[in-house]
Amino acid sequence: MTAQKLAAEALGTALLLMSVIGSGIMGETLAGGNTAIALLANAIATGCMLYAIITVLGPISGAHFNPVVTLAFAWRGEITLALALAYIAVQVSGGIAGVWLTHIMFDQPVFQLSQTLHRTGPAQWVSESVATFGLLFVIFGGLRSRPDAIPTLVGLYITGAYWFTASTSFANPAVTIARTLSDTFAGIFPAHAPMFIVMQAFGALVAVILLPRLFR
Template sequence: MRLKLLAEAAGTAMLLISVIGSGVMGAALADGNAAITLLANAIATGCMLYVIITVLGPVSGAHFNPAVTLAFFLRKDIAARDAVSYMAAQVIGAVIGVWAAHAMFDLAILQTSTTLHRTGGAQWFSEILATWGLLFVIFGGLKSRPETVPTLVALYITGAYWFTSSTSFANPAVTLARGFSDTFAGIYPGHIAGFIAAQLVAVALAHVFFASVLRPGK
């Protein structure tokens, strides 16, 4: 279990390094062009997801996301104690990843985001759809072609940055950690709860769908 938790923490840290780092680099090079910054952010995140899922999947299952871990728990694929440990490792890794990205770009390590536009019904609905879609991709891929899951997740998140109004956080650990970065990828701490609530709603909705359509062995 220790190796699994280390893999979950390391993988989630690497994910946040890619999210925050590419946002900082994109904003610096795009000269105010938000579309180019978002494109850089999306591509870098998708690439990192492919790498960490492929490399660390055999170690921990490559959740890197409390919503994914919760979905596996509801399917009884992971014990409650292990699920809680996974989630704790993911959150810790996410925050460490944010701090590492700040250090890499010579920014203040400790920050609080002032990004104020990530809230409201449309954003929350977007997060429900984004998270439901991510779980659909993961569990659908595991049922049909498990070897394609790294590619499927990477492609989905890269696209979801663009077709969701929230830019598809779809991950409570990522959402929480991004509150500690006053950069392009940040989210105001006061808006975190709404995003995470929407993500948890998506897990519940996805579980009902999976139980009938993507049930293992069906």
């Protein structure tokens, strides 16, 4: 049963990264230099993939696909720390595999490092905290009110957060790590990733402290 859960988390995170990186490459290629159109394609594809993978894999593993989501559930006592750490390991490895498979699909060098330099600074960092807090707000609020709507809620939230956050809402350490390995539209310079992850963790910490008071 544990192996099935880990496989679901690895596969789901890989598919999530395929949607992020692949739609970024396709959007940038077809948009003719229009960054807004490329970002719109990136956001829609990611939101659609989240809906699909949460719906299909949720009954198996809980459909975390995100280390801060996993740690939030561990904080709540709904998953053991040992299983949480195993989830995180396969989420990171699955995300990296998803990036490499996407490069193969688009006939690009498999092994890359991102040179995207604009994803840093206080505005980006605050955005990542807000985006991560909002993601957990949607998940735990949805569990309280409409558990069956979680795939829709998360898909719509991330689609919107691409646009209302300055960072385009990574909100996921596994995604952040994987995106350092793609020098494409959705990449992030490796040296800028650690602060993104720190701020994602901060947003998650605020969420696990405050949200139980709201969703009693």
